[in-house]
Amino acid sequence: MNKFFILVLLPFVLPGMAQAQKFGYVDMAFITSKMPEYQKAKAEMNQFSEKWAKEIQDKFAEIDRLQRAFMAEEILLTDDLKRKRQSEIKEKEIEAREYNSRVFGMDGMVFEKKKELMKPILERVQRAVDKVCAQRRLNFLFDKSSDAVLIYTDPRHDYTEYVMEELGIDLKAAVAQPVNDPSKQSSTTKKPK
Structure with a gap:
């Protein structure tokens, strides 16, 4: 009898619980593309990657030279x-293969360096996101630019500008600058209510 009572009430209780949840989304790719410290860390990461790739390329070139000399x-x-x-x-x-694996493999030097360079920046962004979510009483905030599939996003629920504002990024300059990937652009004309 008790299970029957719960099953009867469940359809009436769940919609009310779902409506109490407040959702939003941000475009992290757009936000980070406008952060000078992120761009600097990304450029530094590219330098490390290129340096390590050149070292590996040199190792394989030496092997090729030794093989030709042997032949x-x-x-x-x-x-x-x-x-x-x-x-x-x-x-x-x-x-050479082991070094390549140590550099570019899972948890390799590239991964560790990227984690080291990006950690303070991503922590700063996370603090801004946490603050915006608390201020706007959001229960869930999705990243529009991530692998999560968002088929439709209502611009009223876009909190990208709030997070950028919290990070001190000039909104007018950020909107005026083009984003590298047009498919990742955010609609930043309306703020959610």
């Missing part, structure tokens, strides 16, 4: 020297 001299080498050279080349290949 050119192979006829003149004794069996012991051939094995020794092949072993050296194989060791260099293993070393």
Whole structure:
């Protein structure tokens, strides 16, 4: 009897609970694209990535040079020297692959450096988001630019400007500057009520 009573009341209680929730969204890609410290960290990250990629490229170029030299001299080498050279080349290949994995693999140097550079910036953005959510009494705030699929977004629920305002980003200058990816642009003409 008790279960029946709950099942009967459930359709009446759930809609009221759902209506009590307040939702909104922001465009984090747009916000971060207007943050000078984010752009600086991104440029620094690119420099590290390029440097490490060049080191790896140099390692593989050296391996290629050793292989070509071995092939050119192979006829003149004794069996012991051939094995020794092949072993050296194989060791260099293993070393280069391991270094590549340490740099660009899961939790590699690139990942760690990016985390180190972006952490203070993303923490600052998160504090601004937390403050806006508390001020606007939002229960949920989605990132329009993330992998979450938002098929439709009502501009009245766009809190991007509030977060940018909280971060001290000049809204008029930010709107006037073009965003690199037009598909990630936010409609920043109306603030939610």
